[in-house]
Amino acid sequence: MRPIRFSSGDLHHLHHLLCCVAAALLLISLAAPAHAGRNVAEWDQELAEVREKLHEQDYKKAKKLCRSLLKDFDFWIFDGPAANRLLGQTLAFRAVAELGLGHPEDAVWDFTVAQAIYPELLAEHLPAVGAGGEALQQAVEKHQEELDGLVVPENCDSVAPPRGSRSKAPEIPMALYERFRAEMGTVVVQLYINAEGTPEAFLLPEPPRFPTAAISIAEFMREAEFRPASCDGESVPSHYQISYDFSVIRR
Numbered sequence: 001m002r003p004i005r006f007s008s009g010d011l012h013h014l015h016h017l018l019c020c021v022a023a024a025l026l027l028i029s030l031a032a033p034a035h036a037g038r039n040v041a042e043w044d045q046e047l048a049e050v051r052e053k054l055h056e057q058d059y060k061k062a063k064k065l066c067r068s069l070l071k072d073f074d075f076w077i078f079d080g081p082a083a084n085r086l087l088g089q090t091l092a093f094r095a096v097a098e099l100g101l102g103h104p105e106d107a108v109w110d111f112t113v114a115q116a117i118y119p120e121l122l123a124e125h126l127p128a129v130g131a132g133g134e135a136l137q138q139a140v141e142k143h144q145e146e147l148d149g150l151v152v153p154e155n156c157d158s159v160a161p162p163r164g165s166r167s168k169a170p171e172i173p174m175a176l177y178e179r180f181r182a183e184m185g186t187v188v189v190q191l192y193i194n195a196e197g198t199p200e201a202f203l204l205p206e207p208p209r210f211p212t213a214a215i216s217i218a219e220f221m222r223e224a225e226f227r228p229a230s231c232d233g234e235s236v237p238s239h240y241q242i243s244y245d246f247s248v249i250r251r
Contacts, residue, residue, distance in 0.1 A: 040082045043069070047086070050093045055130040059100030066094035073212055087211045088118025092125075096132040099139060106222075107136055108143045109202065113218040116204040117211045147192060147201060152238055156231035162193050162240050163227045186245045189217055195235040197226040217244060 046069060053062035069090050073083075095110035115121050123140045126133035187208055192201040199221050208214040229238035 040086070043082070043086050047089055047093065050090075051129050054093060054096050054100075054132055057100060057130065057132060059097040059132065063094060063097035063101065066090050066097060070094075070215070084118045084207050084211050085120070087215060088114045088121050090114075091117070091215070092121055093129065096126065096129055096136050099136045100132045104139055108139055109199075109218075109222055111136065111140050113202045113215065116202055116218075117207060117214055119207060143200075150194070150237045153231040153236050158230075158232050160230040162197065162229045162238050164224055186243050187213055187217060188241065188243050189214070189221070191221060191240045191242070192237065193226050193228060193240050194237050195228050197228040197235075199224065199226070200237075 046065070050062050050065045050069070053059075053065065070087075073087055073090070091110050091114035095107045095114065098104075098110060099107035111123070123137045126137040126140075187210075188205055190203040190205065191199045192203075194200050202218050202221060204214060226240075228235040229240075230236060
């Protein structure tokens with residue numbers, strides 16, 4: 001097959017046409033409401049299906065449904081009174097599924113993020129989704145006891161804070177970034193980093209206006225590597241606070 005060749009005039013016309021189409025699509029996306037095409041009742045109905053799969057101990061299917069919901073949230077649920085609850089519950093359900101699939105560390109991390117986004121969510125609520133929820137409640141409570149038992153040193157002659165090994169910023173959903181970049185401002189997160197440099201818990205000083213942005217940060221932090229804090233040359237656990245100013249981050 002012979003290659004198709006365009007003249008410079010054809011390419012100029014095509015470029016102009018594509019620019020017009022892109023501009024039209026941008027105007028349409030900006031005009032669409034954040035919750036277009038979906039409502040809270042529909043999200044709750046889908047979460048009810050996830051809850052049913054958890055009761056049936058079909059953790060693989062439950063995790064798949066949660067993953068699909070989280071992708072949808074990136075496009076539809078930006079803010080509003082129901083956003084934190086919907087995202088928090090979805091993460092909590094994914095945590096139950098992760099534990100059922102044999103991933104306890106991922107499960108506990110997901111639940112700490114869920115609580116950070118939706119503080120009304122308590123470990124005591126987990127048994128409502130069946131045996132998997134009861135198991136996660138026990139895992140979460142054990143993890144909290146371990147965190148409480150770790151002491152962050154205060155009396156050190158020489159202290160070095162933890163340092164991240166990556167400079168790349170978290171990637172937030174493009175739809176959220178393009179529409180609300182100027183409004184997002186700074187999101188502050190707090191981490192508990194163990195003596196090996198692994199984040200153990202994710203906290204937010206206050207529930208975020210845009211929970212999808214907080215989830216993006218949490219997903220990034222879950223995979224981040226840190227040089228642990230040190231006290232007189234020895235690695236120690238520490239609390240670490242990070243601020244992300246999304247108004248200046250470039251995609």
